[in-house]
Amino acid sequence: MAKPLTKTQLVAALAEELDSDKKAATAALDAVCNIITREVAGGGAVTLPGVGKFYLKERPARMVRNPATGEQFQKEADKVVKVTIAKALKDSANDE
Structure with missing residues (x-):
């Protein structure tokens, strides 16, 4: 498994991609x-096409x-951030 990109590496790749x-x-x-x-903390959801969907889920007391x-x-009821991975990303991971 490869090491994850650091923020510095991600910024450099993004700068190159955007010229x-x-x-x-x-x-x-x-x-x-x-x-x-901001959106997820407010109870909303954000979808990044081709990447996935970030959303907030409430868990009951248990x-x-x-x-x-x-x-x-x-344990008291709480909220957790969930990510559903897009099918395109899952498929691209299996193509390599």
């Missing part, structure tokens, strides 16, 4: 990340167990 400088690519990446964060002690306790 732009790294400062503009950083601003564009930060803007996209901020929009996704009983959980501490694996170290075996103690069971009630």
Whole structure:
């Protein structure tokens, strides 16, 4: 498995893809990340075509167990961010 791209590497690749400088690519990446964060935190969803859909899911209160002690306790309801991967991305991963 290859190492994941760092933000610096992603910005450099984005700048090259857009024929732009790294400062503009950083601003564009930060803007996209901020929009996704704001929308999902507000209960909405964001779909990146060809990549996937980011959304917020509410989990009900439930009983959980501490694996170290075996103690069971009630965990309050909470929210988690989920990502559904687009079929195009899944298919491209299997083509290589």
